[in-house]
Structure formats: C-alpha cells, structure tokens
Amino acid sequence: MSYAVLPSVASWRHEGARAGFEVAFFAADDRGPRIEGTTTATEDGKSWIVNYEIQLDRSWLTRSARITGRSDDRTVVTVIEADGMGHWQVDGVAAPHLQGCLDLDLEASAMTNTFPVHRLRLPVDRAVAAPAAYVRAIGLAVDRLEQTYSRSGEGQYNYAAPEFNFACHLVYDQHGLILEYPGIATRVH
Numbered sequence: 001m002s003y004a005v006l007p008s009v010a011s012w013r014h015e016g017a018r019a020g021f022e023v024a025f026f027a028a029d030d031r032g033p034r035i036e037g038t039t040t041a042t043e044d045g046k047s048w049i050v051n052y053e054i055q056l057d058r059s060w061l062t063r064s065a066r067i068t069g070r071s072d073d074r075t076v077v078t079v080i081e082a083d084g085m086g087h088w089q090v091d092g093v094a095a096p097h098l099q100g101c102l103d104l105d106l107e108a109s110a111m112t113n114t115f116p117v118h119r120l121r122l123p124v125d126r127a128v129a130a131p132a133a134y135v136r137a138i139g140l141a142v143d144r145l146e147q148t149y150s151r152s153g154e155g156q157y158n159y160a161a162p163e164f165n166f167a168c169h170l171v172y173d174q175h176g177l178i179l180e181y182p183g184i185a186t187r188v189h
Contacts, residue, residue, distance in 0.1 A: 001121050003176040006033065009189070010175075012110045016183035018043035024111045032058040039108040041137070046071060048137050050108040057084055060119035062104040062133070069108075069140045078140040080104065080133065088133055090142045097144050098133045105132035105145055110178050110185035113159070118176050122151040127158075155179075 006026040014020040020041025027034045033056045040049045048071035055064045061084040069076050081089040088098040103115045116130040127150035134145035150158040152169070160167040171180040179187045 003118065004174045006175050006177070010111070010177050010187065011189040012178070012181075012185040013188050014039075014041045014110075014185050022109055022111060022185065024109075031063065032056045033060065035111065037109065037111060039106075039137075041108065043137070046138060048108070050106065050137055050140075052106060052109065054104060054112075056115065059084070060115055061102050062115065065104055065135075067106065067135055067140055069137065071138045076140045078135065078142065080135075080142065082133070095133075095142065098142070101131045101133045101144060103130060103132040105134045105147070106137075107135060108137040110181045110187075113170065113178050113181065114172075114176055116149055117157060117172060120149065122149065122157075124151050124153060126151060 009023065009025050011021065011023045018041040020039065022037060022039035024035050024037035035054045038051045048069060051068045053066045057063050062082050063084060065080040067078045079091055086100040086102060088095040088101065102119065104112060106112045120128055122128060127148050129148050132145045132147060134143050145161060146163060147161045152158055155172040157170045159170050168182040170178055173179050
C-alpha cells in the first residue's frame with residue numbers, strides 16, 4: 001500500500017471526549033517527514049495547549065520530538081529522542097519502560113495515529129501490536145501504551161488500546177492521515 005504525498009497542512013476538530021482543535025504542518029527533509037503542530041482542548045473541566053515538533057525517519061519511525069504543554073498556568077517542555085530500534089530517551093535520560101516502542105503517540109493529537117499506519121503498511125485482515133511512547137496532554141508524562149492496529153480495508157483500520165478499554169474503527173484518507181477517530185476527532189481540512 002502506498003500513500004499520496006502529505007499535504008502541507010491538515011486540521012482536526014476534537015469531538016466526544018474533549019472540545020478543541022488541532023492543526024499540523026507537514027514537511028520533509030533528507031531524514032524523513034517532519035511535523036509541527038498545535039492542539040488545544042478542554043477536557044474534564046481542564047484546558048490545555050500542546051505544541052509539537054516531531055522528526056520521523058524515511059521509514060516513519062519516530063526519531064525525535066520537542067513537545068511543549070501548558071495547563072493551569074504551568075508550562076512544561078519534554079524532549080524525546082529515539083534510535084529507531086526501540087530505545088528511547090526522555091529529557092536526556094534513558095527510558096527503559098519504552099523499550100521496543102517504535103511510535104510516538106500524543107494523547108493531545110489525532111494526527112500521531114498516522115505514524116504506525118504508514119510504518120506498518122499492513123495487508124488486509126492482519127493485526128499487529130504497535131506499542132507507543134504515549135505523552136499525556138497535561139503534564140507531558142511519557143508512558144508506554146500497548147495498542148494494536150488491524151487493517152480491514154482500503155483506508156480502514158481497527159484500533160485497540162486495552163489499558164483504556166478502548167477500541168474503534170479508524171478511517172484514513174489517501175495520504176494516510178486520519179479522517180475519523182470516533183469519540184476523539186474528525187478531520188476538517
């Protein structure tokens with residue numbers, strides 16, 4: 001499966017679990033895709049904003065990220081580095097709890113569910129585990145998130161994150177960008 005070249009910008013409206021908006025700008029350099037974005041929302045009575053700069057390699061493996069979050073008059077910056085082979089550092093310190101993760105998943109972002117779909121290029125009816133370095137929207141704590149993806153058709157994936165007792169059907173466009181993330185976000189541009 002191959003995808004069309006990424007657009008220069010895409011945006012999503014948060015729906016269901018929170019109210020807000022996300023905008024991501026896409027570029028590529030000799031290392032691979034580079035994404036800069038901002039997402040803002042109010043969830044459970046708390047408002048937050050998260051800015052991100054993410055560098056992927058040509059295989060769509062996360063290599064680095066700089067994430068800035070603000071909530072409750074507190075600003076936090078987290079810098080993440082990955083070697084593309086499952087070894088991670090968070091703010092310059094080895095993160096063994098992320099061993100084996102290949103993707104970055106921002107709680108604040110629908111866009112980051114693009115990474116495993118591009119990286120895996122799954123055939124129909126094949127499920128695969130895709131654990132991720134999961135960055136919380138408030139406070140930017142980095143945890144391990146066990147998740148699975150299974151391609152059910154053209155641009156159609158079943159997704160599950162057992163830790164949250166969450167499963168849904170995801171719809172992607174010709175660029176491999178998420179269109180419908182039930183209860184989380186809908187692409188608007």
